[in-house]
Amino acid sequence: MDRRLRKALKGLMDPDLEHRRRTMDLFVRATFEIFIRVLYRYLGNEVECEDVLEDVYADIWEKPDRLRDVNNERELLRTVYLYYMRRRLREVYRRMNRNLHLSQEGLKRLVAPELGIAEMLSQSELQQTLRRLLNRLKARERRAIELWMEGMSIRAIANELKTTVGAVKMLKFRTILKLKKELRNYNRED
């Protein structure tokens, strides 16, 4: 683990609230990018990410005990996600879902499910994993996903692949499920 982060974590365990408050500067600097990118997986919106992260850091300052035994970055990510982020994410989605048709249980699963493979990986590991998974797809499937990841709309992808919008939707759905299956296999191989 980064020395700066180790120092910040040590400082966070201080019983004095004011000391912890001063340490937060170091801790935020060391973790901000990692945490905000994890939140982005669920929110896809920078402003919302900032709001949630602000609360997450304040929660960590208030009750940092969960981070006591963290030894590396992956453990830190996992612990922060499980004990600090997930609760805040659920609050955001519950607020969004007021008077809507999705059940609260469905909502929980949509925003912050139990710890999956995606939540265990750092940003660089995730990109590496995805690159390998995409290489296992057929050319047309990979192309559809890559175009989507470039920011294209479904209609634009349909034009590019010379097919219909409905066919692209079905292709994307099937490819996503295929990726999920590959992800399970990949995890077992690993």
Added chain:
Amino acid sequence: MADINRTIHELLVDYSGALRDGSIPVFLKSLTGEEGQKIGSSREFWDGTEVVRMLNSAGFADKAVLPNVSLFISRVDAEIASRLKRARAPSRGRGGADAKPVSKTKKTERPI
């Protein structure tokens, strides 16, 4: 997202689009009761959402415009300060020892 009674594959594609574009509330609002139930009982949908989150993260999280860290730290510090203030503020519970009842009659007792 204007269709009604979308199938699971359409719903997953719409969810992925909403996540990519940062418009999850619009997606949630667009769900009909039937679609909500469909999502609730579809394993395929939930399997797909994990991959969609991964794609979203790998494709777009790095491109997200992040705020200035120093400015963000001052926001966090302000939130902490407000929590500290709240924690240190004397409790105003009903019947507490420190509570001073405010009597309305005081005003009327002023000399005219």
